[in-house]
Amino acid sequence: MSQIRPKLGAIAVVIHDGRALLVRRKNEPDAGKWGFAGGHVEWGETAFDAAARELEEETGVLATALRYLTNVDVILRDDAGDVTFHCLLAAVECRYESGTPFAADDVNDAAWFAIEDVAALDKSDRVDEMIRLVSGSNAP
Template sequence: MEKAASTALPRLGAIAVVLHQDKVLLVQRKNPPDAGLWGFPGGHVEPGETALAAAARELFEETGVQARPVRYLTNLDIILRDQGGALQFHFLLAAVLCDYVRGTPIAAYDVSDAGWIAVSNVPSLPTSADVDRIIALAYSTTPTIGPI
């Protein structure tokens, strides 16, 4: 996601939460604000596009994995300021639960790595804000895929 000017409006984005066989699909970001951190594939919602569709599109663009968006899990307000208090980034991210369809994760576009990570290993990774909470929420709202 690109840097927002202090006069810019908040940007709408969508992240794809894909769980499969006790693993979660995560990507390592190349660009600020989360460069080097692991998080969910995602990006900007295009004009006229739903956040559900954007999550699936961004997932495919960043990883080559296809998934079907199922439902919204939650929204995240990402507001980051520099040391002087000036706004650097402002995003509203819609977290979208997606059902895995096919594909092997390959890092593309604006990610440096992508892969299926065992849910039990996620706490040991440097992650974006709320990754653990969103995984737990996905499991708690989808009883058929089991607990963490």
């Protein structure tokens, strides 16, 4: 019998010139919410490489992975309390290199947001925390 295991993903946290690069997710979990570009880590791929690849696939933006920020557990449960989704995301700070964001792959929108404007968005959990980790500020 095979054991069900969590999926592994990576998110690219990009802050540039006082703005955060966010995408609006097309698919669950978090469909319709703003968050950082990211997705599954492929077999044999590092989380650094996955974060940069997913960022380019979803937004067309090129960036260099710099450092791990933290891990984010995404665990969803049904009404009975049974786990329906489990993913461990490696949050990776990435330095913007080039490109103008556009929506591609599995996102509906991609845009730069002034850090002070992020608080008002309907967004994924811990987006504010990731921004604080990178920017070193108390915003948003």
